[in-house]
Amino acid sequence: MSVLIASFTIIGKTHDGKQFRPSDWADRLCGIMSVFGTDRKMKFSPYVRPGSLPTGEKCVMVDVRLYKLEPLAYNFLVNFAKDNHLRLDYADDSLS
Template sequence: MTKSKHESFVIIGVTEDGHKFRPSDWAERLCGTMSVFGAERRMAYSPYVQPGDMEGHKCVFVDIRIHDIESRAYHFLENFARDNKLKVLPWSPSP
C-alpha cells in the first residue's frame, strides 16, 4: 500500500525569514474562508481548519481529513502557506 504524502499540518504566522505575518487576524480570516453559517445564523469554523496559537504566534491547524472531503481546500491552504512563505510544521490532531 502506498503511503499518502498528505498530512495534517499547522501554518504558523511567522515568515521563513522570521517576520510576523500581517494582518494580525490572518488566521481567523483564513479559517473564515472554510466556515459555514448554521441554522442559528452564526458562523462556525470547519472542524478541520481551526485558528489557534502556538508559542505566542497565530496559527491555523489543518486536519488531513479535509483532504478527503475537499482536496481543493487542502491544496488552497498549502498554497497559501507557500505563497506567503509561512512556516509549516507537521501536526497530529486529537482523534
C-alpha cells in the same frame, strides 16, 4: 514528485522570522472555510481552526481529513502558506 498529505499547522511567521500580517490572518483564512449554522452564527470548520502556539504565534491547524472531503481546499491552504512563505509544521498522520 511525491506530496505529503498530512495534518499540518500554518504558523504566522515567515521563513525569515517576520510576523505575518494582518494580525487577524488566521481568523480570516479560517473564515473562508466556515459555514453559517441554523442559528445564523458562523462556525469554523472542524478541519480548519485558528489557534495560537504556546509562544503566542497565531496559527491555523488543518486536519488531514479535509483532504479526503475536499482536496482543492486542502491544496489551497498548503499553497497559501507556500505563497506567503509561512512556516508549516506537519503532523505524523499522513495518508497512504
